[in-house]
Amino acid sequence: MNVSPPYKYTPGYIMLPLEQDIQGLNDQITLFGDTYTLKKEFHVTLIYAGYLCSQYSSINEEKILRVFNKFVVHNGVEEVTYFPEYRLVTHPDGRKSIIQKVEIENFNELYEILSDKLGMVIPKPVTHITIYVNTGQGIAVETEDKFKKSFELRV
Numbered sequence: 001m002n003v004s005p006p007y008k009y010t011p012g013y014i015m016l017p018l019e020q021d022i023q024g025l026n027d028q029i030t031l032f033g034d035t036y037t038l039k040k041e042f043h044v045t046l047i048y049a050g051y052l053c054s055q056y057s058s059i060n061e062e063k064i065l066r067v068f069n070k071f072v073v074h075n076g077v078e079e080v081t082y083f084p085e086y087r088l089v090t091h092p093d094g095r096k097s098i099i100q101k102v103e104i105e106n107f108n109e110l111y112e113i114l115s116d117k118l119g120m121v122i123p124k125p126v127t128h129i130t131i132y133v134n135t136g137q138g139i140a141v142e143t144e145d146k147f148k149k150s151f152e153l154r155v
Helices: 049-055 061-074 107-118 144-148
Strands: 008-010 013-018 028-031 034-038 042-047 080-090 096-104 128-133 151-153
Touching (some): 013 049, 013 061, 042 096, 042 107, 049 061, 061 107
Antiparallel strands (some): 008 013, 028 034, 034 128, 080 096, 080 151
């Protein structure tokens, strides 16, 4: 099973790819002595399907995809509002990312429908875009708690 454009599915994730205007963003920046590289592609992870399946044994990715596909037929989750809130996220393996908080239209409604159709309260992640990474890979921020534990950057 897959998702219709403009959305993208890779096992474990349902994403909204973004055409980010990167004018004015440096290819590399240094923060607290670490060098970060501008990502080559930008997206917002809408559903951390793999994470949800690992937390709830009654959920599988096929069910999540089915609910998502049905929802987006009549409700877009494509409009992005960008906020001037940036955070430094760290992973125990040493990876670090700089993320920007965003809001997605109909995101609350999507999670209400997911919760209803899957028969349990599905917690919403904090929507964000990974802008810079210290390695080639970003860091999943699946929970609000993980977002709150990241370091707020003042710009």
